Amino acid sequence: MEHRCEIPLASLSGASKRYGGTLALEEVDLELRAGQVLALLGTNGAGKTTAVSLLLGLLEPDAGQARLCGRSPRDLAARQGVGVMLQSGALAPTLAVSEHLDLVRSYYPDPLHVSECVAIAGLDGLLARRYGTLSGGQQRRVQFALAICGRPRVLFLDEPTTGLDIEARQGLWRGLRALVAGGTSVLLTTHYLEEAEALADRVVVLAGGRVVAEGSLDAVRARVDQRRIRCVTALDAAEVARWPGVRAANRDGGRLEVVTGTAEDVVRRLLAADPALSSLDVSRAGLAEAFLEITRDAPMQEAA
């Protein structure tokens, strides 16, 4: 592999960024290491795009530091081998998809073959189409192809599957997994929690410009370690919701669904309270619940 760079491939240390009265990022630390897929999760306005912009040198931090391959992100050498797909991917509408691909491929010494780009990004039948005539989802796939066509060592994807239908989203995930298997490291931002669950080794959860959780998917889940209990019972949901350790209890037809951090205690109490209880199922709550739990108490910070 040519010129390997220092790890971490991308990092923020103590990075803060303010837009006028809004503190968009406050003392954020994060690292993307070789071989990783890091998902930056957060609700609208959490600071994800700002973090990516700092890492790419599109913005300068007010305090702290951004590094790309151990260098300033504004250093051309740092940006070599980096592929980028931002949210606002304005491309010439009158050029054909194949012309866009040829143009961007020409910037790189060893680009992917057009057929590889088509296969990875799902561009079958689109090469001859003018970019401006494509649907939003098709345009997103072209932007993805342009981000990967230079065989990037590091790929930044800012909400790559926003606007894609389920099939297209899963197609992009397959393409991304193929790249990762080939050695590409990825930092992606997403609102889609299942996207982080499907792709990422590590997650950083941002809320109000601060990192509120960081680690492996399992570690982030363990941080809130919740279980979902489902069962068929006549017990009253409102009453169960008041039991110690119960975060939520809701009824869905004949089934009761309980979210709790103390599953064993709650199961014991459910069985004692209703000997006729049946169809008991206990599962680990998904990242969605963990994420909501973590971000609930971290509102956006506005300066006075």
Ligand SMILES: Nc1ncnc2c1ncn2[C@@H]1O[C@H](COP(=O)(O)OP(=O)(O)OP(=O)(O)O)[C@@H](O)[C@H]1O
């Ligand atoms: N150019 C700007 N001028 C003023 N405020 C900005 C600017 N860009 C972002 N902000 C504010 O900074 C905060 C963080 O925005 P950012 O775009 O980084 O969040 P995000 O997590 O990417 O959100 P989304 O998921 O909606 O894209 C928000 O409150 C946003 O309104």
